[in-house]
Amino acid sequence: MTTEVTRSEERGRYELTVDGALAGVVEFRLRSGRIVFTHAEVGDAFEGRGLGSALAKGALTDAAARGETIVPACPFIARYLRRHDVPGAEVDWPKQ
Template sequence: MTDITVTRNDDESRYEIRTDGALAGYAEYQLRPGAIRFIHTELDPAFQGQGLASILAERALTDAAATGDAIVPLCPYIAKYLTTHEIPGAEIRWPKRPGDAPTEA
């Protein structure tokens, strides 16, 4: 049986996924007051096709939501994951993109 773990590595500002102890990928973040910005997710090609990116996203986002900080999905993979999966208790702050219409106050 494969042992899969996801841990938060504050020294590297990323969540890391390991399979049987080997680093398979990570989701980088930046902390801001009241928010955690997910900026990049990467999976080693040797580990692709095993559903690990989805496991990494789910566990990282669940942990981030538990802190009470808003999640800002700047990473395309994390943004796509959030459009198709519910993260209980998560406050999502969708980033404004160039060309977005201004919102009414």
């Protein structure tokens, strides 16, 4: 199984492909050096294989490498950040 996470600026999302098929997305909005993650989803056919975590890791690692401040508005992304270290990530937690 070959997985890849890529950023699609024009679609405002990171895309996870598995063997070339779109398996999941993380949607985002860019705001003055900040990337607001708004929604994450893995297709039903791909659930239960840890692909959501692979997608989150790829998206967050890329955003951190770009120097973007991460704003986890999506509950899945927030949960991932609470459980995993993302080297170089600067996180601005939304006010509850």
